[in-house]
Amino acid sequence: MAKKPTTADAHLILELYDLRREPEMRKARKWWVEEFYPANADEFLKVGFALGTQENAWLRQVGGYWGIVASFVLQGILNEELFLTPAFSGEMFLIFAKIYPFVKEIREKSGDPNMFLSIEKAITRTKWGRDRLQFMMKRAEMFRQKRAERKAS
Numbered sequence: 001m002a003k004k005p006t007t008a009d010a011h012l013i014l015e016l017y018d019l020r021r022e023p024e025m026r027k028a029r030k031w032w033v034e035e036f037y038p039a040n041a042d043e044f045l046k047v048g049f050a051l052g053t054q055e056n057a058w059l060r061q062v063g064g065y066w067g068i069v070a071s072f073v074l075q076g077i078l079n080e081e082l083f084l085t086p087a088f089s090g091e092m093f094l095i096f097a098k099i100y101p102f103v104k105e106i107r108e109k110s111g112d113p114n115m116f117l118s119i120e121k122a123i124t125r126t127k128w129g130r131d132r133l134q135f136m137m138k139r140a141e142m143f144r145q146k147r148a149e150r151k152a153s
Contacts, residue, residue: 009079013088016069025065028058032095037144041105048110063116066092070122083122084129090136096123097136098144 020029036059038044050056070092072078083089096119099106107115123129 003076003079005079005082009082012072012078013082017088019065025061028061029091031055031058032062033091037098037140037147039144041102041109044099044102044106045109048106062095063119066095067116067118070118073122074118080122080126084126084132086132092119093123093132093136094140096120097133097140100133100137 019025036047036055038047047053047055047059069078069083069089073080073083086093096103096116099116100120103116103120107113107117123133
């Protein structure tokens with residue numbers, strides 16, 4: 001049985017939330033949520049291999065942040081139930097939903113079998129998380145299509 005949330009868990013969630021408000025992190029998160037909608041592994045890796053670009057830095061900053069937070073859950077440092085609260089982890093689900101259909105190919109082509117692995121494990125280890133991922137994949141596809149329609153008009 002999972003441990004009950006503690007005051008320490010609540011403080012950690014608040015600290016992690018505060019880190020998300022740092023100005024460069026806000027820019028990186030905005031880019032991930034509003035601009036970055038790779039359609040396949042190659043589009044993701046184009047940014048992933050573009051060292052020195054702002055987009056590459058943002059890709060790594062947000063992916064790294066959520067990877068660290070997910071590792072806290074996997075190691076029992078942070079209560080999973082608090083972590084999975086959509087108000088806190090909804091963004092992580094969205095960014096992972098964008099790449100989930102081709103994450104195995106990303107790992108293969110990048111030569112990094114652990115890329116986004118802690119995020120995937122934290123998301124998929126509960127039925128709720130797996131269901132939420134499916135929901136967010138549909139939402140990400142809807143956002144991708146709306147974005148493409150805006151660009152076409």
